[in-house]
Amino acid sequence: MWGRILSLGVAGGARLCRRSLFTMRLKSSEFQSLFTEGLKGLTELFEQNQYELRIAGGAVRDLLSAKRPEDVDFATTATPEEMKAMFQSAGIRMINNKGETHGTITARLHNENFEVTTLRVDVQTDGRHAEVEFTTDWQKDAERRDLTINSMFLGLDGTLYDYFNGYEDLQKRKVRFVGSAEQRIQEDYLRILRYFRFYGKVALQPDDHDPETLTAIRDNGRGLAAISGERVWVELKKIMVGNHTAHLLELIYDLELSQYIGLPPGGDVDEMKRVWHNAKDHAPKPMTILAALLQSKEEVEKMDVRLKVSREEKTLAQFLVRYKRDLCKNEEEPESLKPFTDFITDSRELDSKSKVCELLKYQGEHKLLSALGRWSIPNFPVSGHDLRRMGITSGKEIGSTLQKLRDVWKKSHYHMDKEELLSYIKP
Known part of the structure; x- marks a missing residue:
């Protein structure tokens, strides 16, 4: 079933006062596979209490792309207090009450956890956090989301609710902000990096951005300086292992964002592009790609201060910066693993083989990488x-x-x- 239903919106700001609600019916096997005993029970409970319940955000995007989502988030017209009363009355256990102030209740049915969030509108934002109020208006909740492809809802009967052409953008592999890119970014500056992350996930071409989107990103990039290093690194890691990584990192430099997110100001972009091309088909770790931008121990330290990377990630960066030129194959015996196996046995560190594997990805030595994968560290x-x-x-x-x-x-x-x-x- 396909159709368009005209829906009244909210006047003011960048929000459109009228939007055309696009609907369709999804009946895919990926969607049907979600209906475990737990989800069936959850659906029945909300129906009995006359509250609407829909799948929200990324899970909808995945289902429309014929992928079974790893995580499924739900949205509802019920308030947290109404959900708690409903679950308590039904004898359903609730866990992890940390999200309650933001409208999220986690219920456990048939040994499954279901995270359900009340529809919300942003009352006030500061570029990092938002004060929210609860609503029963699905479009208002969709308006506060970042990208059109993340702003859709899916009813438990398979009906898609799309207020901002997210389905069309997904079909065309376009990544766009909901409404005004500048307004969405100023609500949460981390959305700049989320834009790049989803571009690497969805877009077919490496350079198919709307010019006004890039202008909004450049004009608001300094806002990233106030975002915590941990949140920045979560997004950067996903950019590093997505599609178009080399293009996106180069774009980060072209838009003058590197200074705000812990990347070295003089990062070797050409080296990074070469390394990404060498490693992209061999599952490199995010730090393997990032290390191509780093040229010294001091730059590793500065990066760590800003991004708060893990100890394992930092030591890998230090290793690659130190050995990417000094530990390499013997040109007289180019198929010999000996320089690398000698290093591993001499180091006697548990993760030395893993680090050398990342080094071989960095260097583009695919045959040696395969051979090292079959090699076991011998006991002296x-x-x-x-x-x-x-x-x-x-x-x-x-x-x-x-x-x-x-x-x-x-x-x-x-x-x-x-x-x-x-x-x-x-x-």
């Missing part, structure tokens, strides 16, 4: 206890002897066993 067969049994008791001598034997073992490509190695020790 000699211990200090073995040397003490041979009469070597000095700790310093034990250490130097073990290192000499380790060098011999590496030259044998890790094939020599304990007896062969100990035979090198003079009685």
Whole structure:
């Protein structure tokens, strides 16, 4: 079923006073697969109490793209207090009450959690947070969302409710803000990075932006400085592993946003583009791509201060910055893993192999990457206890002897066993 229903909107600001509500009926297998016993029970409960319940946001976008969403969020006309009373009356457990002030109640039915949020309108925003009021108007809730493709609702009968041409934009693979791009950005400056993230998720072409959108982003980019590093890094990581990453990072520099989000002002964009091309088909970690922009230990530190990356991510950045030029294949034996396996066995760190794999992605050494994936770190067969049994008791001598034997073992490509190695020790 297809149709357009004319819907009255709210006059004022950038909001359109009349919108054409687009509806259609979805009956896909991905949609039908959502109906577990828990969701059936939730649907029946809201119907019995005469509250509307619809799927909201990203899950709708995924379903319209023939994908089964990993997470499903729900929106409702019921207030948090009404939901609590309804769930309590039905003997349904509620968990995680942290979202209640924002209108979200999480109910547990048939061992599943369902996050349901009351429809809202923004009363006041400061570029980071919003004060909200509850509403029963679906269009008003859709108006406060960031992108048209994220502003749709899906009824539990399969009816799509689309107030801002989100379905059409999704079909055309266009990423647009709801209404005025400038107004949406000023409500929450993180939406700049969300725009780039969804562009990498949805758009077919690397440079198909609306000019007015890029102008609004450039004019409001400084607002990103007030967004916490943790929130910025969450979005940046998703940009790094999406489509068009090289184009989007270059655009971030062209729009003069790098200074506000922890990227080095003199980032080597050409190197980043080369690395992304090398690594994109081999599941690189986000930091592997970002490290191409970093040129020194000091830049890694500055990046970490702003973005608050994890310890694992920081040490990977330090490793890549230090070794991306110094640890590379032997040109005389280009198919040999030895430089890399020697490094791994010498480092004796649990994650050394993982780091070297990211280095090979960075360098574009795909054959060596595949070979290293099949290689297991061997155990050095000699211990200090073995040397003490041979009469070597000095700790310093034990250490130097073990290192000499380790060098011999590496030259044998890790094939020599304990007896062969100990035979090198003079009685």
